[in-house]
Amino acid sequence: MDGRQYAPATQRNREPILEILLRVLPPEGNILEIASGTGEHAAFFAPHIAPRCWIPSDPDPQLRESIAAWQNYFQLTNLHSPLDIDAAESRWAIEDKEIKIQALVNINMIHIAPWSTCLGLIAGANRLLPSGGILYLYGPFKQGGKHTAPSNLTFDQFLRSQNSQWGVRDLDEVVAVAKSNNLELQETFAMPANNLSVVFQHQ
Ligand SMILES: C[S@@+](CC[C@H](N)C(=O)[O-])C[C@H]1O[C@@H](n2cnc3c(N)ncnc32)[C@H](O)[C@@H]1O
Numbered sequence: 001m002d003g004r005q006y007a008p009a010t011q012r013n014r015e016p017i018l019e020i021l022l023r024v025l026p027p028e029g030n031i032l033e034i035a036s037g038t039g040e041h042a043a044f045f046a047p048h049i050a051p052r053c054w055i056p057s058d059p060d061p062q063l064r065e066s067i068a069a070w071q072n073y074f075q076l077t078n079l080h081s082p083l084d085i086d087a088a089e090s091r092w093a094i095e096d097k098e099i100k101i102q103a104l105v106n107i108n109m110i111h112i113a114p115w116s117t118c119l120g121l122i123a124g125a126n127r128l129l130p131s132g133g134i135l136y137l138y139g140p141f142k143q144g145g146k147h148t149a150p151s152n153l154t155f156d157q158f159l160r161s162q163n164s165q166w167g168v169r170d171l172d173e174v175v176a177v178a179k180s181n182n183l184e185l186q187e188t189f190a191m192p193a194n195n196l197s198v199v200f201q202h203q
Helices: 008-024 040-049 061-074 115-128 150-162 171-179
Strands: 030-034 053-055 103-107 134-139 183-191 195-202
Touching: 008 040, 008 103, 008 134, 008 183, 008 195, 030 040, 030 115, 040 053, 040 061, 103 115, 115 171, 115 183, 115 195, 134 183, 171 183, 171 195
Parallel strands: 030 053, 030 103, 103 134
Antiparallel strands: 134 195, 183 195
């Protein structure tokens, strides 16, 4: 009743994601999360990634309420209040503030949004990240144009039936867009349930 929303997948994937984040995030500074959803990841990661600060965001006002409710529940000192950021826009709310970010994290968004949102995300990473800054993506990906598991094909078909602009993205295409935005693929990690962690470094 306090506004906290729950997405069951976050309980399953938060520990493996945290393990990778702790390996790849810069040792200090601000981490901007795009598409924070319910805010459960933000509330779980924040205490583990201190002294870094976690800045959640989502364009959906009801989800921003949930993120704020999780923040209120745990009273985390290194969890910022949620920002209203639509990744597809050419300028983000954080660019009006005096906040420097060292890394950008995006979990389970680019396949549940039009391709233009992925393009906007990567363009934003190019605008905001310093040299050496990290862009971290998590989700299902095709590789070499092919699905890596039958479950990802089924999921892709389901997504496209919901919205013809959605769908599991091809890692090669994402890497090519990133490269043209000064983001070099650094590493990929196989994750549970046929997902990938994909780590880029800003040049
Ligand atoms: C499947 S949810 C994932 C949420 C969260 N990252 C998680 O893993 O639980 C997809 C999220 O993408 C957000 N989203 C959709 N379009 C977006 C956009 N253009 N810019 C930023 N976020 C967007 C939605 O509001 C939603 O929170």
